[in-house]
Amino acid sequence: MNMHANEINSTAQSTTAPSLSVETGLTRKTLPTPAELRGRYPLSHELTDRIAHHRREVSRILNGEDSRLLVVVGPCSLHDDAAALDYGRRLAEVARAHADTMLIVMRAYVEKPRTTVGWKGMVYDPDHTGTGDLAEGLRRSRHLLLRLAELGLPLATEALNPLVMRYLEDLISWTAIGARTAESQPHRELVSDLAMPVGIKNATDGSVDAAVNGMQAASQPHESIGIDDNGQVAALSTAGNPDTHLVLRGGRGITNYDTESVRMAQHRLREKGVNTRVMIDCSHDNARKQHQMQSVIAGEILEQRQAGNAGIVGLMLESFITEGRQDMSDEAAYGVSITDPCLGWDETVRLLQLLHNGLGSIPSRGKDMAMVADLVAS
Ligand SMILES: O=C[C@H](O)[C@H](O)COP(=O)(O)O
Numbered sequence: 198m199n200m201h202a203n204e205i206n207s208t209a210q211s212t213t214a215p216s217l218s219v220e221t222g223l224t225r226k227t228l229p230t231p232a233e234l235r236g237r238y239p240l241s242h243e244l245t246d247r248i249a250h251h252r253r254e255v256s257r258i259l260n261g262e263d264s265r266l267l268v269v270v271g272p273c274s275l276h277d278d279a280a281a282l283d284y285g286r287r288l289a290e291v292a293r294a295h296a297d298t299m300l301i302v303m304r305a306y307v308e309k310p311r312t313t314v315g316w317k318g319m320v321y322d323p324d325h326t327g328t329g330d331l332a333e334g335l336r337r338s339r340h341l342l343l344r345l346a347e348l349g350l351p352l353a354t355e356a357l358n359p360l361v362m363r364y365l366e367d368l369i370s371w372t373a374i375g376a377r378t379a380e381s382q383p384h385r386e387l388v389s390d391l392a393m394p395v396g397i398k399n400a401t402d403g404s405v406d407a408a409v410n411g412m413q414a415a416s417q418p419h420e421s422i423g424i425d426d427n428g429q430v431a432a433l434s435t436a437g438n439p440d441t442h443l444v445l446r447g448g449r450g451i452t453n454y455d456t457e458s459v460r461m462a463q464h465r466l467r468e469k470g471v472n473t474r475v476m477i478d479c480s481h482d483n484a485r486k487q488h489q490m491q492s493v494i495a496g497e498i499l500e501q502r503q504a505g506n507a508g509i510v511g512l513m514l515e516s517f518i519t520e521g522r523q524d525m526s527d528e529a530a531y532g533v534s535i536t537d538p539c540l541g542w543d544e545t546v547r548l549l550q551l552l553h554n555g556l557g558s559i560p561s562r563g564k565d566m567a568m569v570a571d572l573v574a575s
């Protein structure tokens with residue numbers, strides 16, 4: 198959150214007993230405030246500085262001042278602390294090894310937007326009971342993100358409910374606005390207030406205009422309604438976020454990572470006078486939910502970079518310990534996504550190595566594609 202919104206004073210009162218509204222019949226449980234949860238799981242000065250540094254590094258890539266590739270990689274959603282930390286430890290090691298060619302940021306998504314209904318993420322239903330427990334979900338999400346950040350990895354998340362972001366934003370180095378919310382004014386106001394780089398995704402129908410308009414809107418100051426650190430409903434004056442970019446994720450089963458789609462998107466961005474550097478999401482509609490396709494797409498992005506398209510500055514991969522996906526159950530397997538299908542760890546390592554080699558030594562097109570073909574075949 199930028200200084201403006203933080204400066205608001207409030208005198209929030211906190212109660213814990215559930216109450217029943219006679220008018221609506223809804224039960225309400227008071228939640229801890231963002232300040233209370235931050236106080237319970239605080240960032241050290243060292244970690245605060247490191248996250249500020251990570252945000253600057255991401256920003257430099259997005260602004261073309263650092264030629265490394267930004268790679269946002271990790272599970273579709275975090276549902277199990279042990280598996281998330283296991284993955285984070287492995288990724289931190291790979292990130293260090295490839296730090297000269299890539300800035301690796303871990304996907305640490307604790308809220309999931311759903312097409313209709315489904316598990317909405319750790320924040321809402323940490324024990325996968327289907328009944329939810331937001332107080333525990335917020336607590337566990339903050340605790341897990343703190344432990345992941347302590348591994349030294351920059352973290353990425355999707356800002357879905359603007360209020361939830363107030364509990365977590367200090368731990369995050371790159372935020373996504375998802376395909377389903379890119380046109381939402383409250384999300385644009387939130388982005389205007391986030392002191393970090395934000396990627397806005399094209400809409401689920403594949404069109405880029407809502408995201409491009411969102412970049413314009415979020416770059417401006419806004420007056421909006423939200424909560425302050427003490428949970429008090431407050432008028433927020435946002436500063437405007439200069440660090441936004443488009444994420445191409447395909448739409449309606451049609452991909453948009455090819456040279457022509459990227460060129461058309463960049464043309465639109467140029468017309469609107471916003472950042473023309475883009476990230477490609479190798480999953481979602483670009484992969485048509487076939488997780489293995491992500492390797493092929495990443496290989497093609499590497500090719501585009503090698504062909505001189507410096508406008509593709511980032512890519513996103515959905516990856517976990519074991520490939521695929523599963524429905525949540527008592528017998529759920531360790532390290533398998535319970536939302537979108539993911540690449541497995543071994544494939545992820547090989548793909549990141551491939552990208553590292555390709556970005557470092559610029560091998561020939563033929564050799565790259567042969568390596569990608571091997572990777573997909575294996
Ligand atoms: O897991 C997340 C999905 O990409 C997105 O949130 C929509 O998922 P759904 O169509 O399974 O609800």
Ligand SMILES: C=C(OP(=O)(O)O)C(=O)O
Nearest residue numbers: 310375376377398446481
């Ligand atoms: C839901 C996601 O993406 P999208 O908004 O592109 O569907 C995601 O990245 O988890």
